[in-house]
Amino acid sequence: MRKLLTVLLLLPAIFISAQKNATISGVIKDAQNGETLIGASIVAVGQSKGSTSNEYGFYSLSIPAGSDSVRLIVSYLGYESQTLTILPTGEIKRDISLSQTGSLMQEVVIKANSLADKVKSTEMSVTTISTRELKAIPALFGETDIIKILQLKPGFTPGSEGTTGIFVRGGNTDQNLIVLDEAVVYNPNHLFGFFSTFNSDAVKDLKVYKGGFPSQYGGRLSSVIDVRMKEGNNKKYTAAGGVGLISSRLTVEGPIQKDKSSFVISGRRTYIDIFTDRVNKANTGNADFAPIPDYYFYDLNTKVNFQLTEKDRIYLSGYFGRDVFNFRDQNFNFRFDWGNATGTARWNHVFGPKLFSNATFTFSDYQYNIQNILQGFSFSLGSNIRDANTKVDFYYQPDNRHTVRFGGNITWHDFVTARLKAGSDDGQVQFNAGREYFGLEYGAYASDEWTATPKLKVNYGLRFSAWQNKPAFYANIEPRVAANYSFTNRFSGKLSYARMNQYVHLLASSGLSLPTDIWYPSTENVKPEVSDQIAGGISWLIGDQVLITWEAWYKWLQNQVDFVDGAELFGNNNLEEELTFGRGFAYSPLELEIEKKEGRLTGWIGYTLSWAKRGRFPVINNGEYFSPRFDTRHNLTVVGTYEFNKHWQATATWVYSSGYVSWLPQGRISVQDVPGAPIQTIVPVYGDRNSFRYPPYMRADLGLIYKWQTRKSEHDLTLSVYNVLNRRNPYFIYLDAEFQSTPVGDVPVGIQAKQVSLFPILPSITWNFKF
């Protein structure tokens, strides 16, 4: 630790160490629509000097000044590489535009040198998903979903079948920091987790850190899922969308001022309620008809950006989504709605060719509300979390050996937990419960990506984080370090260590994602969760097309939160009485990915062998360690996409994983006075938690895409077949009594375990268009 502090104190020396260099800087963009490109590489030929564009597209490359011209190659996955020739003197400002390969009427062969970049990068435990992959892979009900694609990558364990729950390297779902344009998304689910909140048409880029976390990220233990929205086409107006079985989408984008500013607006809505509403209306007055509840969800993404000056650009973006469930008859007027809202305002400023800054204000809100109104009486229940966050980040590249980042943020949190309000209109009957908490979260960081030698790169940094929720105050130091040693251009070894703290906790009463799960702050009794993760691995590039990445990792978890038996979450003023605290650990000796991103056949094979445990909870299993629900031993995925020609593309995925663990009853008793139950009730007796493992999960999906083009538009028709083998995978298992009729009524004669599956083979078809 002391050495690391010494190194950090030397950071300012880097600022004055610049040699007599020429510096070229600017923004790398898509030539067709003006979108900035994140992670594009720029390399000086013959000088082994290079740089990459940051998350705002900004790059800076220093090369020795001289009178001979220098060739620069700029490349990005899925784009034609471009060669520039410059005279290296002084400060050169150059924005670069790259053209996409694989446009519809070309033979689609993706060229990429991103795999070679991965070998050399200090970044490890990182996953990226491109929109190309997103749209090609078959999806449940044809609804492409970025989180579900992520579940196919090694290190990620999906939640229950069909849902967007995600467990990263032995962490819980709330231990993932999910940000959309830097604003936190607290519940990334629609329809109880079957769809994510991310409309794939509005997403530009997704990057996920499973370990080796850069210092600029904090606040969660297990992953950072960084989703960036499109900025909008600043060249021409376009409209794109899709019509599917469940929902339809429409995205409109275009320039506000050509090449300088643009907008994008993207919406999505399900429409099953339109049909159910008609059925209900047709049966009005029919006493035998039970009305069908209305359900729908929608979301809206908007973004505008303005180039104010050559050095200043601002972005304003927002997301609003809601799920709504309504049920009305003569006795009920019931409504259940939940959703997120986020807003982001960003100001990018280029101080000079070496210094770039980003100032951001974000707002996040997640809430759920349940209400029922009867004649003279009303009932409402809800919770919400609301954040306002201000942060500033600096990106400084004094020379090609150092990339320094530093910055800080303050977040104000407002939690309303377990709010209950019920009573009569005349005020004679009144129930009220729920509490409100406030918290302030602070973060400050500095890091340096240092090319120590041509073969060795080190990214070291330190993050300071703190939490204030009077009278509780916590402050923590979080060291971060990652190193890459390139044995050759094709083979490298990597190591990383990261400490993370988490000050907000999701109280989830089941292993499934529910909108009624409650976010709760750290308090005097609820300590911040802490993780330490070490990881090591190798990257090996075979030929130019296949990259093998193997990583091993170990993660320690402290102050983990779980429930006591029979916890009451709703209408509870003292939720802390329902909580218990313990530890955990998770490890994997083998997290393997073999990926191919070039050629007609692309895809990956991922395999993870891992263990996860929780324990030392005073009131759970006598403090013994036990497996959390998602502790699956083996996870194997195979994903392949094949381009036959410019019209036809086929995709296939195959998934195998060990079964989840579950808490099933061991014994049974017969009890004769259970409220709401028959006279004699068979009551399960539960022993130790999670002592049963479900059968393995296996699924294969197929997809076929046909693309065509007219003079002014592009189209594709996507046929997806989910679970093509029609395998019955376990969703849950219950124990059912079998009865026999006797003169005194039905009496139980035996018990049978029943397995419930959720999805059989499910074909779907989606039409996508772009004008």
Add this chain to the structure above:
Amino acid sequence: MKLQILSLIAGIAALTSCNLTKDVEIELPLYTGQPVVECYLEPGKPFRLLLTQGYSYFDPFGLDSTFLQKTLLNGATVTISYEGQTDTLYNVPTFELSPVKIFNYTGWNTVPATPGLAYTLQITLPGGGTITGSTSMLPPVPIDSVVCDFNPDPRFDTLARVLTFITDDLSTENFYRRMLHYSSLDSFPQQDFLVTDRFSEKPMIAFGTGYELKVGDTVYNTVYHINRAHYDYSESVQLAVVANLNPFAQPSRIKSNVSGTADPVGIFTCLVYDRDTTIIRK
């Protein structure tokens, strides 16, 4: 081509209509049957107790007397002490018909209806294991009023609902079990749930029905005043039952108020209530 596509879709649709539930063979962790105590002391009725034992989940049931003999834990010594006296409950099966209940231990005396009276249970099993428990009698909470009103919506104005009001003591935390029967007390209850006054800000608590009653219908309202142990036990039993069938529910162990070397589960409590019978009239 069109015909082939239609055939394919029809075939897929046929496949998707398959049943999504199937029988599976699983092995559950070992369970040693625990003794189960159910003893509700009801004022004016004899001291009665049901002592049974649990089974491993897959143990067979039986329709014959052997199974019943095995389930009923007989041969134990059962006593209940109160006001300085100790009553022995004899190993004699008794029944109650409305609602149907079975007991295998019964005493000669009836339960006094004295609020605040403390009771202690002592059981010694034939094998030597012991079970103990204690409880006390609560006062009943009377039903203040029952109000019947008809649906203001003219399309449904022949249907009525019933509102039942009680006055709650806000100075202490109280627990209730509300039961609602239509037509007869032998019928399956229309409502049967637990409620606490923990968040009540006014002394009045209301229980209601939907607009579903017609003129001439009979409604039986019962409000039990129960203690915390009874509430916790009943709630944990409900959770255990629900969790077996609902993947969204969190399983729970049964919260008992009996303990001892026999590792028992169960409840020893008093049962006091107020009941109102209303016939719907316009």
